[in-house]
Amino acid sequence: MIRSHCILRTERRGIHVDQSDLLCKKGCGYYGNAAWQGLCSKCWREEYQRVRQKQIQDDWALAEKLQREEEAAYASSHGVQTQSTTPPQPGHTSLGPFSKFEEKKTNEKTRKVTTVKKFFSPSSRTASKKETQEGKTSPSISRHASFDTDQVSKDFVEFLKNLQKPGREIHKQCRAFLVNMSSKKDLGADELSECVQDFYQNLADRQMTHFKGSSESVEQVMDQVEKYIMTRLYKSVFCPETTDDERKDLATQNRIRALHWVTIQMLCVSMDEEIPEVSENVVKAITDIIEMDSKRVPRDKLACITRCSKHIFSAIRITKNEPASADDFLPALIYIVLKANPPRLQSNIQYITRFCNPSRLMTGEDGYYFTNLCCAAAFIEKLDAQSLNLSPEEFERYMSGQASPRCSSAEGEWPHTGQGAGVAATNPVLAQLNHNLEQLSSISSRQEKVMEAAQSLQADLLSWTESVQREVNDILEKYPLTCTVSAIDANNIDNDNLPPPLTPQVFAG
């Protein structure tokens, strides 16, 4: 106790001595804080504001530069005939800013890497400290996102260049629309959706009537327009605060978690996951449906759903050896959704319905799979005992976690061989586990036998030595070792008058 007091005191003294180091680095006289890079709260706030202001200005400058570039691209694409012979562009060389742009991009990348590293650093406290020291990690992430959008804008400009006059017109309209949309941020999700859909419709109609585009080329253009517009709008219109999408997402997520016990048999899914090729397809389908959340363009999200569905079809076809019908497909998709628990499922469904080009959603293949996903989500929401062919009591017990269908069939008996089949069918991993357990138990029983035999051998050996010992003793007792000298010898013990022993004689001749 006394010693610890001493230590405390010396420490205190130490702090007292270094007090000047703890004052605000700006020299305002207040105490600083390591978390604020040695500044006091007031100075830190000023400093932080300054850095942020600079960041915002940088962002603005970048945005303006990009816009200039886009316009320049137009000017050059249309002034090519007259100006192509004069290499130095009047405004600025296009190479200069671009290389800077590249440089910034790589900076951005390294910064992102450090941010990611931070999440994995051993102590969360140091991580948060570092983050506050830099004070701009979150802006850096959002800026990274804006670089993606820049790339999309560039691609869009590239694409429209090939279209000559209509291209310029489309670009102008898209820009005007985006500006218009940015002033409408407070509108509800449905109104926003209506704006976007009206815009798609008008733009497509205009192309049809004014530029006499074929329906295929119009579709192509509309795909690009959708990509450009929705990448720009994504942040403000995906899962907006004006809706309760987020609440629904959480509800669905929890619902799927609560339904973790639903087995493939209950849904009557015709996929046999014990076939390696099938389980491979199942894993791919799960990956695809999870990936959907990472895409920004509605059409890319749809593509994820379509890929997922194709994998499900493959899995069913391999299992059943015939093409899958909707009666096979929908339950399988429900099963995949339950297994994957895709992030923000409701938000994604809503986002796609609100902002996807309707001609895709309505009739095409993507639309079909998307509709199935909507059905799967609705089914999961409404799922009850009847839809799984269970009694209400059973359903309640599973929901409350009192019983689990996977274990109840083999509860407490799983190391034995008989019950293996019921469990094995649910999951290849479980089947493998079961198999291993069986082997282990047979090995252990064999080992027991070996041990028994060894022990009996040991006992045998012990008893054998004992019995030998006993026998020897018995014999020894029976015939005690007595040294009796024979009578003849005894009589002649000291008889010296015997004739001397014969000595060899040599006879010559």
Add this chain to the structure above:
Amino acid sequence: MTAMRVDVKVVMLGKESVGKTSLVERYVHHRFLVGPYQNTIGAAFVAKPIQVGEKVITLGIWDTAGSERYEAMSRIYYRGARAAIVCYDLTDSSSFQRARFWVKELQNCEEHCKIYLCGTKNDLIQEDRSLRKIDYHDAQDFAEEIGAQHFETSSKTGNNVDELFQKVAEDYNSTAFQYMTGKTKLAWLRLLQAACHIFTDSPGS
């Protein structure tokens, strides 16, 4: 992604195992499902171009899950469909009751959707007349009552199958210009959103 442009959405409705998939399979691939087929991965969605006079119309044929457990969801399926082929098994009277159910649903929710009543497995009837459970005239009367076309088909022999889909395409072609202007597309979208809301409004427990 080579998604084919599709002009019209056709949904297949009907009880499980009445032969919706076989009907589509017969029409699109001219074959009857016996034994393994390796070259198609699924028959749930098919896009099929079809010649109508001078024009080519692409039907997008949507197979639906017929099981009763998905009945509540069937509304999401036929949203926006311009034609519905409601199938029933000629040898199964319960399947005709289910067909009546879907007809009612369609009439209530999808007024622009044209209904085609289709009795399947006609080949079984041809072999043994006593198997017929749904009288031709009863079905015909019902079809007239609801303003629907009526077909009896066999996916095994291909009887009447092409005629059914040809009729669907022709009917679409003759009425195509009345609908599907931009605003109806939008209206349809509103409906889809409303449908989604129906199912997502009540959060799970």
